[in-house]
Amino acid sequence: MPHQDQGQYPPSWAVRLLRFILKHEFSEEVEGDMEERFVDNLADFSYGKARWLYIRDVVGMLRPVLLKRLFSQNKTNYGMWKNNIKVAWRQMRKHRVFTTIKLGGFSVGIAACLLIALYAQHQLTYDQHYADQDRIFRLVNQWSENGETGYWANVHGPLKEVLEDNIPDMESVARVVLWPWGDGGENQIRRVEEDFNHYEEGFFYADPELLEVLEVPLLSGSVSTALRSPNTMVISRSKADQYFPNEDPIGKQMRLNDNPETTYTIDGVMEDFPDNSHLQGDFILTLAERKWGPGTTGWCCTNYHMYVKLRPLADKRIVEQATGAMRNSLIIDKLRNAGQSGLEEMQQYQSYYLQPVANIYKDLEEVGDGLPHGSLELTRLFIVIAIIIVVLACVNFIQLSTASSLQRAREVGLRKVVGSSNTGLMMQFLTEACLLSIGATTTGLVLTLLALPFFNDLTQLTLVLPWATWWFLPTMGLGAIAIGLLAGIYPAYHLTRYRPVDVLKSRSSGRTEATAMRNGLVVFQFAATVVLIISAIVVHRQFEFFMNVSLGYDKEQVINIVGLETMDKSRRLSFKEELLKLSAVRDASFSNFLPVEDAAVQNRSFWVTSRRQIDNGVEAAHWTVDEDYIKTMGMKMVSGREFDKGMDNGDAIIINQRMADVLRLDEPIGTQLTDMFDEKSRVIGVVQDFNFESLEWEVRPLVMVFGPTAATLSVKLATEDVSASIAMISAVWDQFNGRQSLRMHFMDQRFAAMYDSISRMRTVLMIFAFLSVLIACLGLFALSVFMIEQRAKEMSVRKVLGAGVVKIFALLTFDFVKLVFIAIVIALPAAQLVMEELLHDFAYRIDLDWLIFFIGGLIAVLIAFVTISVESLKAATANPIQRLRSE
Amino acid sequence: MKKNRLGEFQELVLMTVIILQDEAYGNEILRNLEERLQERLSMGAIQAALKRMEEKGFLTSVWGEASQKRGGKRKRIYQATPEAMNALQEMKDIRSDLWQAMVLLNPNIG
Incomplete structure (x- = not known):
């Protein structure tokens, strides 16, 4: 053959690729045709062109009839699957401890992931329920100076009227008063005809337009009339049920704080605000035609938040500019007359910004408004920790699987000798990994259910698992299989690479590359753990510092009687x-x-x-x-x-x-x-x-x-x-x-409540530090089993030649402790960076002294030492004859 | 003209198979068709058409001899079945009906 004599072949990778993608039964015929065509092409074209045409034809083979079907190749061969599953099950039962450790670590990872996904999902759905979502804004002030921009929400009361008259793109404007002013906040309340006062929170003032702007659904009363007359109010469904069971509250009167002047007539009942609305409250008092306080202040003071609904197709940016221009032409004189200073600076730096309603809770712009916000820090912390935990869990699974693989080496060798293919073996191990991951997902779900109440307590939310949705269970199932495949692929690959001769002659096959990877994983795990431990200690100390710092007053044994x-x-x-x-x-x-x-x-x-x-x-x-x-x-x-x-x-x-x-x-x-x-x-x-x-x-x-x-x-x-x-x-x-019942607060408790978010952060960090310690220990334990197993014979020989228990114990533990020390060296600067970042916003903060880091490191070393000692001691005290006899 | 109909390309391949008789194997069919159509085709297109028609029962195949040119791999020789002949005939009848109808409307075409 001319082409072969001249050493002219199609590209060998393309030939291999062709063989790989074609259905097995077609490969001889089609490969032959392709080769013949290649030779034909050589006669007409250059060698290079002929090779290129070959590649093009290989690509042209991508047609469903010709291709191998992935997996379904063995459609009828489900006996193989059955066998795989059976073997997997037996393996799990045989190595109960390992299986439990794998399963445990994995379930914890999955549970953590689920909880955090629920939390993130809840945070993302805040204020997404409006029909005119993209037309609803809050008008806030923007101050830009020297490239820095800040926002705050309070605006002047009369601004509403000026906006309504001059900015036609604003469909409606509504002010609210959300801070304790007049009757805002908390009050004693009763039906006029009754005598006993009840304490209620959640009062705020609003213009009647609020119902329209924020699309507050009224169960009775109408949006066009509610809150329009003086001294009217809208109450929530739950409060209506409480004070007017089986009655229509419309037209009924309620009195605040026994004061006849603050008697309100109910002219609307609204649906309770949903959990994921930034605005909360049960009693909306009208700002219409008020004589004093809220609703009456002029250009002196900024006491209101302002919601705006734009007309459809209005451009937010143009409206913002128009509002700024209007301020400069129409409002500035009024402010001057009201005795305000700094007006030049105001014209220079201050403008208006329309904040989309969905951003208010998430606080992307960090607007100063005194409202509760999704704690970005807490969310970020959660997400980072979730990722760490999941990665640790996966690393663990890999670690444990490769470690236990040594015990399966003979099985693999024998399977290979009797004709098992690499693919078949891989399938076997992947099946095992998937089964395990499905099991872990199930236990993970159970763990999630158990942990949800605590988690809800911690986050002050009411999260539930969405069992009823069509996508939840399928997603869980697919997720379980995907994680199983991901985590199983390395151990499966590792196992199938054993050479049967080596393992059957029980020659150890520990390759340095694999050892380096395992060591790297342990270092990573412990570094992450040390960072978490130190974070937990630092946040705890900061919290304690807040609680005990000398405040300049005495909060102990002070009772605030209110009402x-x-x-x-x-x-x-x-x-x-x-x-x-x-x-x-x-x-x-x-x-x-x-x-x-x-x-x-x-x-x-x-x-x-x-x-x-x-x-x-x-x-x-x-x-x-x-x-x-x-x-x-x-x-x-x-x-x-x-x-x-x-x-x-x-x-x-x-x-x-x-x-x-x-x-x-x-x-x-x-x-x-x-x-x-x-x-x-x-x-x-x-x-x-x-x-x-x-x-x-x-x-x-x-x-x-x-x-x-x-x-x-x-x-x-x-x-x-x-x-x-x-x-x-x-x-x-x-x-x-x-x-009226006596109502009071303890001042030290109110003080502690101010630091709720840091206290919750402390709890989160402690829990997750504990989890990561647990998971890292499991990983280290697995590694120690693996390494000591490999060196068992060496140790036996040493022992026979006179090495003592202590000597051998030290020899074995030293390797691991060394890894942990490397981890600590990496972790300390990382922890310092993270903690400086966290604390630098606090005006009163603890110093990061070396003791904290020392304690964090010490805890890690101690835990690691104890973990390793279990196996090391076993090996050091073992009877050497047990190991040496097998030769 | 029920479900098992011939695609246009499949029809061309089928007729080539019939013409080539004992030489009807992949590369030969490809070469022959390329010459007739005066364009380059891909091996995948030919092979896919052959396998599809074999699935539908229009073709049968047997192993042929191997050659050194083929790197020692055997050919697969294709042969049309009676169903294939029927299908071809059917296609031809439909075409000629359509042609007649067209010529009636516009005699210049004929």
Whole structure:
């Protein structure tokens, strides 16, 4: 043959490919034809072209009739599958411990993955339920300066009208008041005709247009009339059922805090807000035609959030620009008249931004709005940990399978000798992996079910597994098989590469490449574990630090009695007098303002009167407190005096040190201050700085003014016997206000609640650190079984030649401990980076001292040591004859 | 003209098989057709047509001899079945009916 003489062949890879893809029964014929054609082509074309044409023809073979069918080749051969499954089952039963470890690690991985998928899915569905989804926005302020952009949500009340008149692309505009102002927040409520007050939360003010903008579904009443008249309100279905069982609430009246002026007529019942709505609440009070407070403020103050629905096809960006331009032409003078400063800067840097409603909860723009948000940190943390856990679980599976493969080497050798193909063997092992993964998925589902209540507690959600959906179980099944294949492919490949002669002669076949991979996996596992352990320790210490830091006031044994709105002022004062007569009560003080997060908030700008025109105003928290406040809270005066009932009226103020610093007052006492409403006041004292907001931030300036009573009475107990004290207080309460139950908070608990998110983060980290330790240990255990098995003969020889138990034990453990040390060396800088990132936002934070890292590393080494010792000890104390005899 | 009909390309391959008689194997069919059609075809197209028609029962095949040119691999010689002849005849009848109908409308075509 000419072509063969000249060494001219079709490309050999193409020939192999052809053989690989063709149905077996066609290969001889078609290959022959192809070769003949190649020779024909050689006569007409160059060698290269002929080769190219061959390749083209191979590609042209991709037709269903000609190709091998994957898997279904052995359609009738299900006896083979049955056998595979049977063998797999026997293997699992035989190696119960290994199977349990594999199954356990895998199920934990799957459960973690499922939980986190549920969580992520819930986070993603927030505010996705509106029909006009892409037309609903929240109008927020944007401040761009030096390339940095910030957002905040509060806007001026009269802006609504200006927008309605001047921006035709806005279909409707609705304001809401979501902070405790007027009757917002929590109240005592009752039906007018009844007597007993109930405590309720979830009150907020809104314009009637809100129902339309946010598409609030009304069960009764109509969107066009609800909330349009003064003193009307819309309540939720669940509250309607509670207060008006089997009645139509429409037209009924309810009174807040026993105050006849705050009597509201119900003119709508809405469906409860869904779980995944950023806006929550049960009572919507109207802003329409109000006489005071919410809804009446002018251009002085920004007290509202504003929702906007654009007309269809309106361009968000153009609307934003138009709004900004309108501010500069129409609003700026009004602001000037209202005495606002910094207007030039405002024109330069501040603009409006329409935030899509779906972003509000997720907080992509980090808008300052005081609403609860999906904790991005927590979500990210979850996802990272989920990935680590799943990877660790897979690594473990691979590790354990390759380790146990040594025991199966003979089986593989024998199967090969009697004619098993590599593919057949691979199928056998993949079947095993898939079976195991299906089992693990099942137990993983059970674990998920068991863990869901705790997880819901942790995330404060109500997640459920979507059993009923058509896709859930199929996805689980397919996922199980996919994971099985993925995790099984390496061990299967590894096993089928055993050479039968080697294993049957029981020559060890440990190749260095495989050893390096196994060691690498252990290092990776332990590095991840060490990072998690250290993170857990750091977050725990930070939390403890927050709980125990010296705050500048004493939160212990302080009870806040709330709900005093329903008592008139003199009655409140005599209630306080009565309480002070109790032996259990040391001090008592009226103030709605407390150094914890969910208390009243108010801010004002202040100037030193003589510098009113020169300086920028200093924004300070503005608290109204009575004469016993400082004493009751255990705060310290730095200079000056406390309030005095007899001497002081509205113009006396106490400021904190920070305020004095910011105002640059050397001699604060006696200084005259002016606030944004041009009210003058005189400093009578300076209180030592205390942390009245989260410790994540620095202490802000604070001004206290005198006010004799409030709706909250804080009581400092004189004894540690809290329950007895409460019983006494409760008895006094009943004498004064029998129509309402006593309601109170413990201030230390409210304080702890401020750090809920970090406390939850701590729990998550501890749980997952534990899981990862567990999984890493399983992996290490498997590796130790594997390695020690391989070196058993060596150890026996050493022993016979006189090596002691200790010597052998040390020899065996050293290898592993070395790996763990490498892991620690890698993990420490990584952990330091992660923790610095986490802590650098906190104003008050712990230092990352070396002890934390030392402890983290030590824990890892100890755990690893114990794990390895099990097998090492066994090997070191074994009778050498057992091993040597088999030759 | 029920389910087992011939595709246009299959029809060409089938007729080539009949013409080639004892020489009707893959590469020879391909060469022959390429010459007639004056275009390059792919081996896959020919083989797929052959296998399809064998599935449908229009062709049978037997092993032929091997040659060195084929790298020692045997040929597969194809032969048309009576069903194939019927199908071809049917196609031809339909075509000539259609031609007649066309000529009646426009005598210039004929």
